[in-house]
Amino acid sequence: xxxxxxxxxxxxxxxxxxxxxxxxxxxxxxxxxxxxxxxxxxxxxxxxxxxxxxxxxxxxxxxxxxxxxxxxxxxxxxxxxxxxxxxxxxxxxxxxxxxxxxxxxxxxxxxxxxxxxxxxxxxxxxxxxxxxxxxxxxxxxxxxxxxxxxxxxxxxxxxxxxxxxxxxxxxxxxxxxxxxxxxxxxxxxxxxxx
Numbered sequence: 001x002x003x004x005x006x007x008x009x010x011x012x013x014x015x016x017x018x019x020x021x022x023x024x025x026x027x028x029x030x031x032x033x034x035x036x037x038x039x040x041x042x043x044x045x046x047x048x049x050x051x052x053x054x055x056x057x058x059x060x061x062x063x064x065x066x067x068x069x070x071x072x073x074x075x076x077x078x079x080x081x082x083x084x085x086x087x088x089x090x091x092x093x094x095x096x097x098x099x100x101x102x103x104x105x106x107x108x109x110x111x112x113x114x115x116x117x118x119x120x121x122x123x124x125x126x127x128x129x130x131x132x133x134x135x136x137x138x139x140x141x142x143x144x145x146x147x148x149x150x151x152x153x154x155x156x157x158x159x160x161x162x163x164x165x166x167x168x169x170x171x172x173x174x175x176x177x178x179x180x181x182x183x184x185x186x187x188x189x190x191x192x193x194x
Contacts, residue, residue, distance in 0.1 A: 103168065
């Protein structure tokens with residue numbers, strides 16, 4: 001079915017997230033305006049169906065909500081992919097967003113690794129701490145068990161850089177999770193398992 005619903009409830013957050021790898025609309029309510037914007041872009045550029053509802057301790061700050069949504073999204077990807085038979089496995093995108101240029105490359109490897117080589121010129125975009133972007137993606141890769149490299153080549157505007165990161169990563173994931181008819185339902189690894 002390539003679809004998953006993940007519920008994650010802690011003392012800090014209460015999240016319900018539904019992901020459909022093969023499309024659908026997006027309804028995003030994280031309690032954080034800028035994160036809603038990034039996840040809406042992510043769903044659109046990945047051509048994913050994505051619904052996220054989160055009640056978090058945003059009165060403290062945005063850290064727990066951002067990280068936990070990354071964890072929930074990664075868990076949903078892992079569950080929706082199942083045994084990973086018949087997928088492309090790899091995806092990459094170099095994406096321009098005005099003056100920003102970002103590379104995102106992913107391997108649905110079963111091995112969690114993040115290389116997040118992105119420098120934001122400001123500490124915040126609106127009221128969102130830019131250091132939380134790496135926390136989101138660390139949570140995502142650990143939970144999804146994927147290898148993800150994100151590299152900024154150019155950028156002067158933190159908003160543009162963030163958009164380029166989320167759009168490029170969504171498009172790389174879109175390629176990686178797409179079915180490859182030549183694989184005839186086989187796992188894309190000589191090991192036979194990912």
